[in-house]
Amino acid sequence: MTDIKVPILDLKAQYATIREEVQAAIERVMESQYFILGPEVEALEREIADYSGCKFGIGVSSGTDALLVSLMAVGIQPGDEVITTPYSFFATAGAIVRLGARPVFVDIDLDTLNLDANRLEAAVTPRTRAILPVHLAGQTAEMDPVMAVAERHNLFVIEDACQALGADYHGRRAGSIGHLGCFSFFPSKNLGGAGDSGMVVSNDPALADRVKLLRNHGHRPKYYNQAVGGNFRMDALQGAILRAKLPHLESWTAARRRNAALYRELFLKAGLASEDPARRAGMPVVLPAEAGWGRHIYHLFQIRARRRDELMAHMKAQGVGAEIYYPVPLHLQACFADMGYRAGDCPTAECAAAETLALPIYPELTTAQMERVVQVVRDFFQDSAE
Numbered sequence: 590m591t592d593i594k595v596p597i598l599d600l601k602a603q604y605a606t607i608r609e610e611v612q613a614a615i616e617r618v619m620e621s622q623y624f625i626l627g628p629e630v631e632a633l634e635r636e637i638a639d640y641s642g643c644k645f646g647i648g649v650s651s652g653t654d655a656l657l658v659s660l661m662a663v664g665i666q667p668g669d670e671v672i673t674t675p676y677s678f679f680a681t682a683g684a685i686v687r688l689g690a691r692p693v694f695v696d697i698d699l700d701t702l703n704l705d706a707n708r709l710e711a712a713v714t715p716r717t718r719a720i721l722p723v724h725l726a727g728q729t730a731e732m733d734p735v736m737a738v739a740e741r742h743n744l745f746v747i748e749d750a751c752q753a754l755g756a757d758y759h760g761r762r763a764g765s766i767g768h769l770g771c772f773s774f775f776p777s778k779n780l781g782g783a784g785d786s787g788m789v790v791s792n793d794p795a796l797a798d799r800v801k802l803l804r805n806h807g808h809r810p811k812y813y814n815q816a817v818g819g820n821f822r823m824d825a826l827q828g829a830i831l832r833a834k835l836p837h838l839e840s841w842t843a844a845r846r847r848n849a850a851l852y853r854e855l856f857l858k859a860g861l862a863s864e865d866p867a868r869r870a871g872m873p874v875v876l877p878a879e880a881g882w883g884r885h886i887y888h889l890f891q892i893r894a895r896r897r898d899e900l901m902a903h904m905k906a907q908g909v910g911a912e913i914y915y916p917v918p919l920h921l922q923a924c925f926a927d928m929g930y931r932a933g934d935c936p937t938a939e940c941a942a943a944e945t946l947a948l949p950i951y952p953e954l955t956t957a958q959m960e961r962v963v964q965v966v967r968d969f970f971q972d973s974a975e
């Protein structure tokens with residue numbers, strides 16, 4: 590058992606199960622010699638929009654560009670404020686700052702690692718234009734209070750659903766709840782392409798049309814520019830490959846959820862974690878919480894662990910993958926130093942950045958591999974006198 594290796598992600602294992610379908614998709618594009626936007630991207634736009642409970646999908650060049658073009662589409666200007674979470678991938682805040690706007694970071698809830706909706710209202714100022722909640726790790730933020738605050742103050746809501754394609758919130762799909770939703774198809778995502786791409790989804794025809802216009806330099810028709818957009822176009826190869834993979838997404842999600850349930854069982858059985866709210870925090874490992882408002886698609890399985898950095902080093906030395914998403918909360922990033930945020934401004938995000946550790950959760954993991962992960966964690970806490 591000790592020689593079992595467990596990578597954090599194994600895309601080769603997935604590819605082995607879908608090789609013919611992906612090869613056929615690539616061949617289709619090569620035969621068509623139609624490489625940018627076009628029929629494959631249009632078909633994927635319909636399929637992802639349907640999958641996400643939206644009327645419109647606009648294929649773009651990355652999740653980062655999905656966020657940027659969405660913020661452009663709702664008219665974010667220099668000096669505007671956009672409320673968001675300090676605990677996310679850099680692009681969430683980067684897209685806001687690239688437009689000259691200010692990210693206003695609201696601390697997170699330690700159980701879900703998503704925006705703490707109770708703190709939202711207090712962050713609204715006369716300059717606030719939008720809220721950008723992130724559905725981190727595959728579980729949606731608490732969207733009812735987000736939408737209520739947005740309605741009261743006439744704000745746009747752009748969902749960063751880059752990690753949450755197929756997650757639900759009270760029966761609604763991630764990306765379909767706000768005005769615009771953003772997805773990433775980065776190769777490591779639950780639905781990942783063979784390179785960069787992303788998508789914006791919406792139920793609002795005017796906003797969807799604006800995103801479509803801005804995606805391609807604001808041309809309409811070509812060479813007649815109605816607005817200053819960019820080159821945010823999706824490649825046809827990504828469209829075709831993602832279409833080949835999309836029919837498998839539900840079974841991959843089910844496998845991720847089964848893996849999460851097995852981890853829970855194994856950690857509890859090993860005495861490393863507890864489900865008792867009174868004892869949970871005192872254990873070496875705190876398991877990720879399911880908020881109960883809809884399907885968690887487990888893009889990541891993030892535990893919180895005592896002596897996290899030492900544990901990660903131990904796991905890696907034993908051939909078990911583990912990663913930190915994310916070691917520095919956004920309000921403390923060096924490039925944002927002039928915004929005036931200080932350590933202590935978002936204590937819960939700072940605590941999460943110091944304690945979370947993502948374990949392998951990809952669909953093709955075997956039971957033996959998951960048992961190995963938990964055994965390596967148990968060995969670490971047993972061998973090191975606490």
Ligand SMILES: Cc1ncc(COP(=O)(O)O)c(C=O)c1O
Nearest residue numbers: 651652653678680751752773775
């Ligand atoms: C929460 C979040 N936002 C934005 C992005 C940016 O997506 P991309 O890497 O496709 O630009 C990612 C993924 O990397 C992400 O996880």
